[in-house]
Amino acid sequence: MLCVDRVPGIGRNRFRCGTDSSNVQHRGIGCILSNRNVRAAGMCNGGRNTYATYCNTRNSNSIQDAKNCINKLPSVTGLAWGWVNAPSGKCKCTADTFSEAKNNLFKGCSNSIEAERYEGNIGLCECLLRIEKEWSSGFQGTLLIPVTGTHNPWELEIRFNKSANIQASYGNLTNKINDQIFVYRQSSWNDYPKINTTFYFEFVADGDVKPSNIILVLFDRQPVNISLIIVPSLSIFPSKPINISTNNGTYDYGAVLYASILFYESQRSGRLPANKRISWRGDSMLQDCGENGEDLTGGYFIDGSSLEKISSRTAQFTSVLAWGVIDYEDAYVKAGQLEYVRDAIRWSTDYLIKAHVNEREFYERVGDEEFRKILIDDWSRPEDILISRPTLKIDLNKDNLFVPGEAAAALAAASIVFRLSDPVYHSKLLTHARQLYNLAKNNNRHLFFLPSKGGNALAWAALWLLRATGEQSYLLDAKQHYIEFELDEYTHTIYEEYIRTIGVQVLMAKIIKEQIYRTVVERTCNNVVHNMQTTEKGLAYIDAFSKLKSTADMAFFCLQAADIGINTQEYLNFTTSQIGYMLGDSGRSYVVGVGQNYPKKPRDRGSSCPALPATCNKQAYLNPNANPYLLVGALVNGPSFGDFFYDDRLESKTNQVSVENNAGFQSAVAGLLYHQLDLGK
The missing domain is CATH 1.50.10.10 (Glycosyltransferase)
Known part of the structure; x- marks a missing residue:
């Protein structure tokens, strides 16, 4: 199991953001097939490390399993491509859209497949939604989003599957649709997010909603994956200094x-x-x-x-x-x-x-x-x-x-x-x-x-x-x-x-x-x-x-x-x-x-x-x-x-x-x- 699989959260997607030398964000998804097993995995190249996760179908010889996995992935327009390393040679398929890349790969490269891979500019980043307080009609939370590229200025969109109210002190609410979609943009007094830091967005959501009612978060119009953590009530341990004196003048x-x-x-x-x-x-x-x-x-x-x-x-x-x-x-x-x-x-x-x-x-x-x-x-x-x-x-x-x-x-x-x-x-x-x-x-x-x-x-x-x-x-x-x-x-x-x-x-x-x-x-x-x-x-x-x-x-x-x-x-x-x-x-x-x-x-x-x-x-x-x-x-x-x-x-x-x-x-x-x-x- 790769280490990103260990991140707790909502859903099965676990991606990290990465940047290339020109600060253009590239993120990818894909499936890897072999003669003995089929592994479908999302790929993301970030810095010096490569992370992989999405779904894992081991102990199978079926190429169809991998196709099914790919079909579950988001259909997002981007720089999508796929390549195949077959015993008889290499077959490379490129396309302008993710769906075209899938179709090309399935049509032209499905015989004697040893490995398949798709990559695309699909914008999936790992994000934490930290819940500080929760009550019957709402909650207080903070979104923590890793900043790995240039964001000048930033834009954050939060979507709910039902009507909600949001209050936030950071940024300006510039758009609200049906009380379900909220778009915040950077205020003139907000600092620009620095590369390799964490962007914090604190908010209160009310109107009979729960954290599970959030269905999508976009940062600079790119979707991010949400891992949910709930902060327990603190009983700081220990909260008082420890006495080490003894009656005979020595230390405990x-x-x-x-x-x-x-x-x-x-x-x-x-x-x-x-x-x-x-x-x-x-x-x-x-x-x-x-x-x-x-x-x-x-x-x-x-x-x-x-x-x-x-x-x-x-x-x-x-x-x-x-x-x-x-x-x-x-x-x-x-x-x-x-x-x-x-x-x-x-x-x-x-x-x-x-x-x-x-x-x-x-x-x-x-x-x-x-x-x-x-x-x-x-x-x-x-x-x-x-x-x-x-x-x-x-x-x-x-x-x-x-x-x-x-x-x-x-x-x-x-x-x-x-x-x-x-x-x-x-x-x-x-x-x-x-x-x-x-x-x-x-x-x-x-x-x-x-x-x-x-x-x-x-x-x-x-x-x-x-x-x-x-x-x-x-x-x-x-x-x-x-x-x-x-x-x-x-x-x-x-x-x-x-x-x-x-x-x-x-x-x-x-x-x-x-x-x-x-x-x-x-x-x-x-x-x-x-x-x-x-x-x-x-x-x-x-x-x-x-x-x-x-x-x-x-x-x-x-x-x-x-x-x-x-x-x-x-x-x-x-x-x-x-x-x-x-x-x-x-x-x-x-x-x-x-x-x-x-x-x-x-x-x-x-x-x-x-x-x-x-x-x-x-x-x-x-x-x-x-x-x-x-x-x-x-x-x-x-x-x-x-x-x-x-x-x-x-x-x-x-x-x-x-x-x-x-x-x-x-x-x-x-x-x-x-x-x-x-x-x-």
Whole structure:
């Protein structure tokens, strides 16, 4: 099933708008036939991706089934054409109208048909009709239409199958026919819709009508398909900050775990489960597809503002999150969070499996820098962004081999998490992990000149596969990678890319248990604990860009060193002090909604948007007040070296939130709870 089929809505048509280089909109419909089955599908070329859906008649050898499907499609005049690729050669039929194209194809190309396709300028776009309120005689709604071409000025037509009354504050009502057809045009004070943004039209319909009475919507005289969504009454969860103080002066680490997992749930993309706990989040980015229509929905937004999905970075945080669950599972059990954290990990690994579309191809990114800039200008809810996003697929034979290494590590680590609770899923994760690792290991080794270019990711993957399977081949590989890529490297200056190497060093000492690896870990952690520059209030200031993330990662790694008997109390004290700084020892909490004096304006779209039915736009981004919703559990980037923190949504250096930020932090908190409760005895 192609990903557009997954969009909920009215009727069976699901199309996206696309533009060619001259901004002339082309949309298409068609049927594909083969010797064994008949697939009738609507086609739409949008940007870099191709989407297909309409009707699907599988398990049939009948060409008539395809003809019947075509006959169901709208008969709209346009640039229609069809082509046939038959065993005896190609037959191409062109026409000025859609019906002529159908007739030509059926008359001239019906013998030995292998494939048929029609395309036409039929103007079918995906549109959301969001119902904010509904009563016995009417409803309040908003039409959300993706803008992928030039619209100067805009025109919107709404047709009902019975008499109705409409009130709208946007645009001018220029025509009304029989109280059933309403045409609105752009007012002089309205802005022109920008390309790659969403057009909003808010209205109230009355006169004993329901949303189902809308039979047609046209935008700039082109019909659009309507997907209906109904906004539930909100009970914002949670709406109050979480108290983490205890009677004995320590922190309630179990409550912090609860909060951090909630943050992960707030950053989910795709179709959300019915039991979602963040009521102000809804389904989003259901148009995420690969170059050939592969389903790339789901996964996590890598941060709260760009909404990008980056597989390598997703894999990095997932492996660290899984590590904490593996070693501190009893702490999650005591906190009542084990099932929730498993769900958080599965949400990530399900997406990584989707991204691994075949043995040799892997999608690294959905969204890019250009798309990020567009979104900043169109600050809106993830749920309101309807345009398709560019994707980056890598060839695992030659490109960016650190990506499959990171993905292999994450899937192998996660397989341990699910080994007992879901053996089938455990096996599936391991299968993908092995495939990705083998490709990373065997192809184009010359790319790995530095650990940060992939050598540490390759060792990271081998170690997690060793821990997941116990197979000695991975032990030999891990030792070889460790030597080949000089992963025992020591540096006084620790930076973000080097932290992955430290993770490798700790795993080597933990799994292989040889003194040579323990010595390297002790040297590295001693450097952080004794020599790292520290702020006046006690933060080990490791990296000026990633700030609290880097410190939390190091706190977790050194806690792992403590667990294997390396300077146990000293490293445990270090981790306690660094996590304590983030939770409030510094005079403020850096975790949203947790403790005292926490950040009120995290750089996050969903929580910064006003409650529906209000429109979310750049005014929400520039709003000087606190975010309307509490983004509970999000660890912000953090303060300057002077312990100064300016709570400002516009400042990514301080207020950026990211699923990466929370992974090492959450695993360190789980470890501290494990020690606090003496669960290792």
